[in-house]
Every structure is written in structure tokens, then in C-alpha cells.
Amino acid sequence: MSGQVLKGVMTYSEKLDLLLELVSGCRSLADRLGAPLSAVLIGGEVEENVRRKPIRYGADRVYVLEDPRLGSFDTETYKAALLKAFEEASPEILVIGGTKRGKELAPRVAAALEAGCMTDCVSLDLDEEGRLVGRRLTYGGSTVAEEVFVRKPQIATVPPGVFKKAEPTEREGEVIMLEAELPKPKVKVVERREKPRVGFRIEEAPIIVAAGRGFSKREDLKLAEELAEVLGAVVGATRPLAADYHWFKEWIGLSGRKVKPDLYIACGISGAIQHVAGIRDAKIIVAINKDEEAPIFEVADYAVVGDLYRVLPALTKALRERLKG
Amino acid sequence: MVEVIVLMKDIVDLAEIKTDPNTRRPILAGLPRKISDVDKRAVEAAIRLKEEYGGRVVVVSMGDEDTRMALKEALAMGADEAYLLMDQAFEGSDTLATSRVLAAAVKKIGRYDLILCGEMTLDGLSAQVGPRVAELLGIPQVTYARSIKVEGNRVVVERDLEEESEVVEAPMPALITVVREINEPRIPSLLSIMKASRKEIKVWGREDLGLSAEEVGSAGSAVKVLDVRAPPMERKRIIIKAETDEEAAEKLMERLISDGVLR
Numbered sequence: 001m002s003g004q005v006l007k008g009v010m011t012y013s014e015k016l017d018l019l020l021e022l023v024s025g026c027r028s029l030a031d032r033l034g035a036p037l038s039a040v041l042i043g044g045e046v047e048e049n050v051r052r053k054p055i056r057y058g059a060d061r062v063y064v065l066e067d068p069r070l071g072s073f074d075t076e077t078y079k080a081a082l083l084k085a086f087e088e089a090s091p092e093i094l095v096i097g098g099t100k101r102g103k104e105l106a107p108r109v110a111a112a113l114e115a116g117c118m119t120d121c122v123s124l125d126l127d128e129e130g131r132l133v134g135r136r137l138t139y140g141g142s143t144v145a146e147e148v149f150v151r152k153p154q155i156a157t158v159p160p161g162v163f164k165k166a167e168p169t170e171r172e173g174e175v176i177m178l179e180a181e182l183p184k185p186k187v188k189v190v191e192r193r194e195k196p197r198v199g200f201r202i203e204e205a206p207i208i209v210a211a212g213r214g215f216s217k218r219e220d221l222k223l224a225e226e227l228a229e230v231l232g233a234v235v236g237a238t239r240p241l242a243a244d245y246h247w248f249k250e251w252i253g254l255s256g257r258k259v260k261p262d263l264y265i266a267c268g269i270s271g272a273i274q275h276v277a278g279i280r281d282a283k284i285i286v287a288i289n290k291d292e293e294a295p296i297f298e299v300a301d302y303a304v305v306g307d308l309y310r311v312l313p314a315l316t317k318a319l320r321e322r323l324k325g
Numbered sequence: 326m327v328e329v330i331v332l333m334k335d336i337v338d339l340a341e342i343k344t345d346p347n348t349r350r351p352i353l354a355g356l357p358r359k360i361s362d363v364d365k366r367a368v369e370a371a372i373r374l375k376e377e378y379g380g381r382v383v384v385v386s387m388g389d390e391d392t393r394m395a396l397k398e399a400l401a402m403g404a405d406e407a408y409l410l411m412d413q414a415f416e417g418s419d420t421l422a423t424s425r426v427l428a429a430a431v432k433k434i435g436r437y438d439l440i441l442c443g444e445m446t447l448d449g450l451s452a453q454v455g456p457r458v459a460e461l462l463g464i465p466q467v468t469y470a471r472s473i474k475v476e477g478n479r480v481v482v483e484r485d486l487e488e489e490s491e492v493v494e495a496p497m498p499a500l501i502t503v504v505r506e507i508n509e510p511r512i513p514s515l516l517s518i519m520k521a522s523r524k525e526i527k528v529w530g531r532e533d534l535g536l537s538a539e540e541v542g543s544a545g546s547a548v549k550v551l552d553v554r555a556p557p558m559e560r561k562r563i564i565i566k567a568e569t570d571e572e573a574a575e576k577l578m579e580r581l582i583s584d585g586v587l588r
Binding site for chain 1: 337339340342344351419420421424445447448449450451452453454455456457459460461465466467468469481486487488489490491492493494495496499505506546547548549550551552553554555556558560561562563564565570571573574575577578580581582584586587
């Protein structure tokens with residue numbers, strides 16, 4: 001990329017909602033650089049009303065790559081499409097939505113451009129030289145690293161929820177249709193199954209009762225469920241309960257769902273750092289654990305050292321009596 | 326027969342990390358290191374493929390003298406050959422420079438049907454090295470694998486995304502990143518540990534890999550780390566003291582009510 005002047009900020013996500021978040025969040029970066037903000041839409045068919053949407057959220061240009069071969073996500077095909085948009089706009093910053101697909105696409109695009117990439121940025125900023133500075137979790141989620149690009153182009157992925165969608169307004173903007181040379185997909189999807197819907201988004205729950213390995217049998221989860229019922233809470237779990245025991249469809253933690261409830265009650269959870277990284281934004285954390293050395297107590301507002309098999313029923317009973325009044 | 330190269334990294338034991346209470350910076354010096362958990366499962370997956378289909382497992386790691394321990398462990402688990410990519414010039418490598426070093430080593434090894442690695446290492450959490458190496462080698466990638474089968478010259482992988490799961494098929498050679506759920510790594514026997522300790526670990530530096538000084542280390546990197554700190558965790562850290570569980574429940578409830586978090 002040497003010798004070429006790179007200018008502007010480009011955003012892409014295969015999820016429209018996330019793309020609109022990125023557009024909203026990157027508007028100020030583009031303004032500070034005095035450069036255009038663009039969004040890329042890739043698909044088998046990109047509807048008319050979708051094409052102009054990023055403009056209403058802050059984009060100056062929308063690059064559309066529409067081709068039947070882009071009907072389903074294939075990393076190498078999508079890479080070719082995104083690289084086409086990149087060549088067209090030559091942005092100095094490319095921000096990609098940090099979904100699992102986005103995070104397999106971004107490093108591949110970065111490698112093709114011989115560019116650096118920062119994964120899962122929780123904030124993006126510019127330093128006095130106009131270089132992109134990102135903050136991101138490291139060391140299992142126990143630390144936040146502040147990193148800066150010393151070379152351009154600068155590529156970052158940003159997970160859902162970091163940027164808030166702006167209020168849409170009527171703005172001027174340009175839709176540019178592009179055609180890319182697309183490779184034949186090498187990876188064939190033999191089967192695709194939607195995961196059963198959980199029915200709610202735990203990220204939005206105001207109160208969460210979370211279960212950890214302190215529960216020795218699946219039936220015992222009813223203790224957590226009864227407490228959750230009294231509190232109007234949602235029951236969540238740590239990774240072992242979901243991934244190893246299959247008692248839950250999803251887990252709370254760095255690699256699962258990151259939550260920010262008003263109240264988080266950790267029951268029988270030891271407090272592995274990857275779990276703690278997922279609850280950092282909770283307003284109040286209660287930990288109930290019989291091991292007084294459990295690391296969860298170091299990040300709790302209230303620590304109850306005790307057996308969840310006795311504390312939970314007592315708490316449920318106390319709350320039931322109080323809250324019914 | 327399937328020839329597998331595993332890219333692995335040894336990282337500090339995350340459970341042992343303490344932060345300096347004044348600077349909130351992690352204290353990493355002197356911490357024990359071990360194979361990053363997900364990478365270890367990639368090693369295990371490779372060995373299981375060899376056990377099922379025959380073939381060879383080669384482990385590759387960029388690191389320093391201490392990394393020999395991790396490579397020995399992989400050999401003890403059942404890997405056949407180990408390469409340590411070690412050079413002063415590699416210091417300060419970001420994902421861009423690291424992938425160049427690893428891809429160069431893979432090219433030099435030459436023979437492979439599959440390259441395996443963890444979806445990410447838990448220290449850097451960047452999840453980039455796998456896809457980057459695939460791009461540099463011009464081969465397809467399949468990420469987030471929770472099972473791997475070989476059928477003829479194709480590999481069949483079950484993978485999990487946020488809202489869907491997929492079964493995909495890719496021609497070999499291919500690069501596959503695995504998730505933690507793929508397996509439970511074996512614990513090597515004493516005998517295999519002893520055998521492994523006698524195996525040679527080949528060491529390659531920058532020049533062996535045909536890389537220029539500008540391509541590796543800080544010089545070849547695009548991202549520089551400015552600072553690493555534990556985020557402030559301002560928690561009350563109040564221990565609810567009580568004689569009975571009922572009393573503890575009562576006291577906790579009062580606290581939560583006065584905090585206004587109950588509705």
C-alpha cells in the first residue's frame with residue numbers, strides 16, 4: 001500500500017444493525033480527520049431501501065457489492081468483495097463488525113493488505129498525529145490494552161454494543177455500485193442449522209441469577225430458578241455449565257455473552273477471569289460461594305460465604321415475604 | 326494419511342496473574358508459562374486425527390528458550406516433530422509480523438494437509454493468526470471448529486457461530502481454528518514424557534526462514550502496545566457476616582433494597 005495516499009474511514013459488517021452502529025460511532029473519527037465516512041454492503045441482493053440506510057446514520061458514501069455469488073457468507077469471496085470497496089475508496093481506517101464472521105474476515109483482509117489489525121476494540125480514538133488508538137481486552141479479559149497503529153491502513157474490529165446507533169436523519173450521500181472479480185468458494189456449507197432461540201436476550205436482563213459449578217446436578221438449578229422468579233430475573237450460567245454439561249444454550253463471559261445488569265447474583269461461581277470479564281459492567285455484583293478463597297469475591301460488592309444450597313432458598317424465602325408486601 | 330501442522334503458543338498462566346495495586350499493570354515477570362488452553366486442544370485434535378487416519382503431527386511455536394517446555398509437552402502428547410522459531414529479531418511482533426514468521430515456517434516444512442491452531446490465544450485475544458496464515462499461504466480456512474473429520478481429500482468440520490451451527494467441507498490443504506469444546510486434551514504418561522525429552526527440537530531463526538529484518542519484530546509490525554492495565558473495578562467488597570443462612574439472606578436483601586436494585 002506504500003506510496004498511495006489513504007484517506008477516510010470505511011465501515012463494514014454483514015449484520016446491518018451492527019453496520020449502522022459502526023457508521024454512527026465512526027462519524028466523529030471521520031470528522032476529526034476531515035475525511036469521508038463510507039459503509040460497505042455486500043450480499044446476493046441488497047434492497048433499495050437498505051442501500052441508503054447507512055447515509056441516514058452518518059455515512060457519506062455507500063459501496064454496494066451485489067452478486068448472486070455473495071448470497072451466503074464465504075470468507076474468501078467476501079474478502080474479495082470488501083477488498084474491491086477498499087481499493088475504490090482507499091480509506092486509512094477500516095472498521096469491521098466484530099461478529100464471529102467479521103473476526104474471521106478482518107485478519108484475512110488485513111493479511112492481504114499487509115496491514116495491522118486490532119480485534120474487539122471497546123473504544124477507538126485518534127492521537128495527536130491522527131493515528132488510530134484502540135483499547136481492547138487482553139490476558140483473558142483481566143486487562144485492557146491501549147494500542148496504536150504505526151502504519152496504515154489501520155484495521156479494527158468492534159463488537160456489537162460498543163457504539164450506539166445515532167438518530168437517523170435525512171442527509172446527502174452517494175450510493176456507489178461496484179462489481180468485483182469473485183473467486184469460486186472453496187469451502188462448501190453442507191448443513192446450516194439455526195440454533196434454537198433462547199427467547200430473550202440476556203444482555204438486556206436487569207437482574208441475572210447466574211449458576212456456576214457449585215451446582216452439582218441439573219435438577220438443582222431450580223434453586224436459581226426460584227430465586228429468579230421472585231426477582232423477575234433471568235437465569236444465566238458460566239461456560240462449563242453450557243459448553244461442557246449442556247445445561248444451557250449460552251454462557252456469560254468473555255467468549256459468550258457480556259452482560260450489564262443492575263444486579264448480578266453469582267451462585268457457586270468461582271470467578272475465572274474470562275467470566276469476570278463478561279460481568280464487569282454489572283452495577284451490583286453479589287457472590288455466593290462456600291469457598292471463601294474464591295476469586296469471585298474480589299470483584300463482588302456483597303460476598304456471602306456459604307453453601308448455595310442453603311443460602312439461595314433462604315434468600316428466595318426472605319424476598320418472597322418482603323416483595324409480596 | 327493426514328499430515329498436520331499445529332501452530333501453538335505458550336502463554337503465562339492466566340490464573341496466576343496479579344496486578345500491581347498502584348499502577349494496575351499486570352505483573353508478568355517470573356510467571357509460569359503453559360500451552361494456551363485452546364492451542365493445546367488443537368494439538369490434541371491433530372494427534373487424534375493421526376491416530377484415526379495415520380500420518381504425522383508437527384508442532385510449531387514462535388517463542389524463546391522457555392518455549393521448549395511447551396513443545397516437549399506437545400511431543401509427549403504424541404506430536405512427531407517440533408520446531409521452535411526463535412530470534413531476537415522476532416521481539417515485539419504483532420499479529421502481522423507473527424503470521425509472517427509462522428507462514429514462512431509452514432512453507433519451509435512444506436508437507437501438510439491441515440494446519441490447526443486455537444481460535445485465539447487467551448493472552449492476546451486477537452484471533453487473527455489462523456486466518457492471516459491461511460491468507461499468506463493462499464489456502465481456505467474454517468474457523469471455530471468443534472469437530473474435524475477427514476473424507477478423502479476433503480475435511481469436514483462442524484462449527485459454531487452466534488446464531489447458527491454449520492457443517493462445512495473444505496478441500497485440503499486447509500487451515501482450521503478450533504474452539505475449546507473440541508476435546509479434552511490427554512495427560513501424557515511418564516514414559517512418553519521421558520521419550521519426548523530425548524526428541525530434538527529444531528530451532529529456526531529469521532535467516533533460516535528467509536525473512537528480512539524489516540518483516541519481523543517491532544520493525545515489521547503495524548500495531549504498538551502503549552499500555553496494559555487492569556480496568557478499575559470499583560466494588561464495595563462487603564462481606565455479609567451472619568450466624569445463619571437466614572440472617573445472611575435478610576442482611577443481603579436489606580443491602581440490595583437500599584441500593585435500589587430490586588424492583
